[in-house]
Amino acid sequence: MRRFGAVLAVAAVALAAGCGSGGGDGGDAGSGENGQPVKLRFLSLAWQKESIEANKQIVAEWNSANPKIQVEYVQGSWDNVNDQLVTSFEAGDPPDVIHDDSPALSSFASRGFLLDLTGKVPAELKNDIPQAAWDTVTFSDGKSGQGVYGVPFLQESQVLIANRKLLDGAGVRVPTPDAPWTWDEFADVAKKLTKKGAYGVAWPMKSPVNKVLNLALNFGGTFFETRDGKTTVKAGPQEREVLRRIHDQLYTDKSADPSALGMGTADPLPGFFAGKYAILPAGVYLRQQVAEQAPSGFEWVTLPPLKGVTSQQGAVSQTLSVAADSEHPDEALKFIAYFLNGPNQAKLAKGDWLLPTSTTAAKDPALTTEENGWDVATASAKNLVVAPFLKVNGYDEWKSKVATPAMQEYFADKISLDELATRLVEEGNKVLERYSR
Amino acid sequence: MRTDMTRALRYLALLGYVVFLAFPLLWLLSTALKTPQEMAALDPAWIPRRPTLANFADAFGEQDLVGAALRSLVVAVATALITVALALPAAYALARHRGAAGRVAIGWVLVSQVFPVVLVIIPLFMVLRRLELVNTLAGLTVVHVTFVMPFALWMLRGYVRAVPRELEEAAAVDGAGRLRALAAVVAPLLAPGVVATLLFGFISSWNEFLFALVILKDPEVETLPLTLVRFVGPEGVARLGPLAAASLLATVPSLVFFAIIQRRLRSGLMAGAVKG
Numbered sequence: 001m002r003r004f005g006a007v008l009a010v011a012a013v014a015l016a017a018g019c020g021s022g023g024g025d026g027g028d029a030g031s032g033e034n035g036q037p038v039k040l041r042f043l044s045l046a047w048q049k050e051s052i053e054a055n056k057q058i059v060a061e062w063n064s065a066n067p068k069i070q071v072e073y074v075q076g077s078w079d080n081v082n083d084q085l086v087t088s089f090e091a092g093d094p095p096d097v098i099h100d101d102s103p104a105l106s107s108f109a110s111r112g113f114l115l116d117l118t119g120k121v122p123a124e125l126k127n128d129i130p131q132a133a134w135d136t137v138t139f140s141d142g143k144s145g146q147g148v149y150g151v152p153f154l155q156e157s158q159v160l161i162a163n164r165k166l167l168d169g170a171g172v173r174v175p176t177p178d179a180p181w182t183w184d185e186f187a188d189v190a191k192k193l194t195k196k197g198a199y200g201v202a203w204p205m206k207s208p209v210n211k212v213l214n215l216a217l218n219f220g221g222t223f224f225e226t227r228d229g230k231t232t233v234k235a236g237p238q239e240r241e242v243l244r245r246i247h248d249q250l251y252t253d254k255s256a257d258p259s260a261l262g263m264g265t266a267d268p269l270p271g272f273f274a275g276k277y278a279i280l281p282a283g284v285y286l287r288q289q290v291a292e293q294a295p296s297g298f299e300w301v302t303l304p305p306l307k308g309v310t311s312q313q314g315a316v317s318q319t320l321s322v323a324a325d326s327e328h329p330d331e332a333l334k335f336i337a338y339f340l341n342g343p344n345q346a347k348l349a350k351g352d353w354l355l356p357t358s359t360t361a362a363k364d365p366a367l368t369t370e371e372n373g374w375d376v377a378t379a380s381a382k383n384l385v386v387a388p389f390l391k392v393n394g395y396d397e398w399k400s401k402v403a404t405p406a407m408q409e410y411f412a413d414k415i416s417l418d419e420l421a422t423r424l425v426e427e428g429n430k431v432l433e434r435y436s437r
Numbered sequence: 438m439r440t441d442m443t444r445a446l447r448y449l450a451l452l453g454y455v456v457f458l459a460f461p462l463l464w465l466l467s468t469a470l471k472t473p474q475e476m477a478a479l480d481p482a483w484i485p486r487r488p489t490l491a492n493f494a495d496a497f498g499e500q501d502l503v504g505a506a507l508r509s510l511v512v513a514v515a516t517a518l519i520t521v522a523l524a525l526p527a528a529y530a531l532a533r534h535r536g537a538a539g540r541v542a543i544g545w546v547l548v549s550q551v552f553p554v555v556l557v558i559i560p561l562f563m564v565l566r567r568l569e570l571v572n573t574l575a576g577l578t579v580v581h582v583t584f585v586m587p588f589a590l591w592m593l594r595g596y597v598r599a600v601p602r603e604l605e606e607a608a609a610v611d612g613a614g615r616l617r618a619l620a621a622v623v624a625p626l627l628a629p630g631v632v633a634t635l636l637f638g639f640i641s642s643w644n645e646f647l648f649a650l651v652i653l654k655d656p657e658v659e660t661l662p663l664t665l666v667r668f669v670g671p672e673g674v675a676r677l678g679p680l681a682a683a684s685l686l687a688t689v690p691s692l693v694f695f696a697i698i699q700r701r702l703r704s705g706l707m708a709g710a711v712k713g
Contacts, residue, residue: 041654047670049679052499074656078671080647087651091562093571095654101671207672266674274479289674293477 037070038328040335043084043095045076045318048288051351058344062335069331071097089113094323096332102136102152102317103390109139109149110393115322115329116147122337125151133357135386136317140393150319153340154354156283157305157313157380158214159373160186161290164299166193166278177379180304180311183218183245190255193278202260202268202277203246208407209399211281213389214315215242218308222388223424224395230436231392233428235421241308243410244417251413261411273298284377288353291372302373305380313380314387317357355381394435402427462688468681469493476677492678500664501656502683509643509661510690512574516581517638520589521631523582528593529619533602543594546587554584554647562651572654580652581642589634596630597623636698643691661687 046055052075059073074095076084082104088094089108098114108114126134129152137150160181167174170192175181181189190200205211213223221239224231249256257277260268266289271277273295280286290300305311320340322332338344342360346367349356355378356362367378389395403424410420463483468476470488475481496502531539561580562571570576600623608618646662653659665687668680 047667048676049495049499072655074654075667077666077669079666079669079673080650083647084650087559087562088654090559091566093562093566093654264673270477270479273477276479289477293473295474295477 037068038331040069040071040097040326040328040332041074041095042071042097042335043074043076043081043099045078045081045099046348046351047075047077048352051348054344054347054351058339058347062338066335069328069335071335085113089323089325092325094325096323096326096328097335098321098323100150100319100321102150102319103395105137105149105319105321106139106390106393107396108321109147110142112142113324114149115324115326116141116149117151117322117333118148120333121148121151122333125337125340128342128360129153129357130359132315132385133317136315136390137319139391150317150321151336151340152317152319152357153345154318154349154352155315155357155381155384156285156354157315157377157384158211158281159284159305159377159380160279160303161272161282161286161373162279162301162303163272163275163277164301166275167301170278174301175303177304177376180307182307183242186306187245187249187253187255190249190279191253194253194255198275199257199260199277200255201249201279201281202257202263202271203250203281203411204263204265204268205261205408205411206264206267207404208411209403210314210316212242212246212407214313214387215306217312217314217385217388218242218306218310220309224388224392226391231394231432233398233425233432235424240417240421243407243420247411247413247417250411258412261408269293279303284355284380285353287372287377302376304376305383311383312385313383314389315384316387316390318352318354353377355384392432394432397435398428398431402431465681465685465688468677469685471678473678492682495676496668496679496682496686499679500667500683502661502664502686504657505659505661505664506686506690508574508658512578512581512660513639513642513690514694515578516585516642517635519578519582520585520638521593521634524586524589524593524634525627525631528590529597529623531590532594532597543591546590549587558647558651561648565652571652572658574653574658574660577649577652577660578642580648581638581645584648585638585641589638592634592637593627593630596627596634599630600626632698636695639694639698640691 042059044055046052056073059071063070076099081100085094085098085100085104085108089111094113105114109116133152133155134148136155137152138146138148141147167189170189172189172192173181173185175185193200213221216223216239219238219241221236221241223233223235223239225234226232246256250258250261257271260271260277265282265286268277268280269286269289272280272290273293284302287302294300305313320336322329322336326332340348340358342358343364345356345358345361346364349361350364350366356364356367361367362378362381366374368375389399392398406415406420406423406427409415410417415423467483467485469492470485470490472485472487472489472491475485475487531543565571565576565580568576570579604622604626605615605618608622609615613621644662645660646666649660649663653663665680665683668683669675
């Protein structure tokens, strides 16, 4: 009894101490008046070890060089950042500087939550990032105009990660960025690599939509078209091509493992390391996990994006934005300009194993080395164009309610390609209709 | 012979159940001690071939796990205590006075459970902001108490109703006043229920994520669930090693709290039996 009482007493004391420790309401980012430094809150979504280190290092360098503008590093998480932001925006208490990805910015921009950065980004940073990347952060302002609602700094392309020994053993050509595999050649290679108990390729399709839509651009498939201000879904021959080819690998060629369909992006890695799959189509960031988890002696290689009519892929960006409610937007922009300068972008790209948008950063020797496929990954950035779905109001609902279940059924061979196309278009247009009213 | 057989089967079933319950914890421990290569093996092994503490070093080096755990502990213990302190008298009143008002009150308590959290989270945030409780553990505790209270009230009402009213009447006949009867007769019998409710309040608060995510904004005040999610990246890709190491830490206070509470649960039961 005495011990129990002691525990309660300790808890009560700790509560008293803890309740006092929070301080403030979180809404005051610092006034900058009376000689006090301006305080900015920076919500970062870095999660890999090297990336967190790079973020913290850059923030520390900034804080040391700018005693009058102090930045507090707050780590968020990708899983729930948009829930966190919506409540912060609605309650008028958002972080000053916000890390997110470009698809999320569209709705925040149209609701007036983000600052329009048009004409505000310093020329040096503006000119260092190609227009194609700026297009990924240019959205409707919710009235009649367009604005720039973030600074794009990291991008992802889809590459192939392959077991080098299996490729060499099968005597297939190893593609280069200048001479990538075509989809036909890829299909032939996957068949050659398929043997008893081992498949040429694994398509993890737990979240198939973005992957399919980004790759569909290889054949000019856009999935959406806008006429007279009205956006509709289309699923014609160009949109169907990648869908059909993946399905063929699964059920006609049998060169892709159907049991990998329900997997997330990183889930096939154990099978890949064990030689069960020879090739993994994946985002460039997966190289980090391959490098970290591969058994010793395992030889792997990064292969460039596939080519259809072109090698174009839909791009989305990771971005830094400024909250419209920030009390210190100018200081926030100054911090962003520093945080995303060429050398810093190179650090961030290395930390996240992604591609920098900065042309200066892309020339960093560490991002063009052959080690861990950086040369191939960085070269793939030239194929990135703005993803057509990025500008579609209602895309998220179409994706979750219509496209994801329909594509999963199609890849599970439960519905035909025609039926898939019908559902994507008919059910999809009903969704988009609501957003255009 | 048959008795021995039955006993053996019973122990076997019990052992199976214990293994089943312990499986997640043992797997968590195994994962936390593995190298990235072992974690990515196609045939996972129970016992790491080359156990490493690197995952613990990464987890503790990158995040303030101990601080977050202490803050979670403060909020969870406070939530459990305050909830029971407030709910117990109300539960007693609702259990003993069975008028129309009581039925309406308990009905309203149940109805309050059907509102989805997302519906209230923004208004709640604004209220807390006005009270200057955003970004404080006190604010989070208030919210946790508010959301644990209805079910705690419901639980405690059931325990109070299970104590025969005749025992209080008998105590009164023996000359005990109302407070004395409550303290000497009812309280010991309610102890197991109180302890169970404390446990419910603690675990609800300890695991709570969404309110903490919205209310706590600075790293200096964040609780453990917020820290754990930092090891998860986009599309559900996670850094399994540090996540397992950190999650292992997250389970320890719950286990310790349960061990303490469980002894009270047993003694409370026995006390109730003697008094009854």
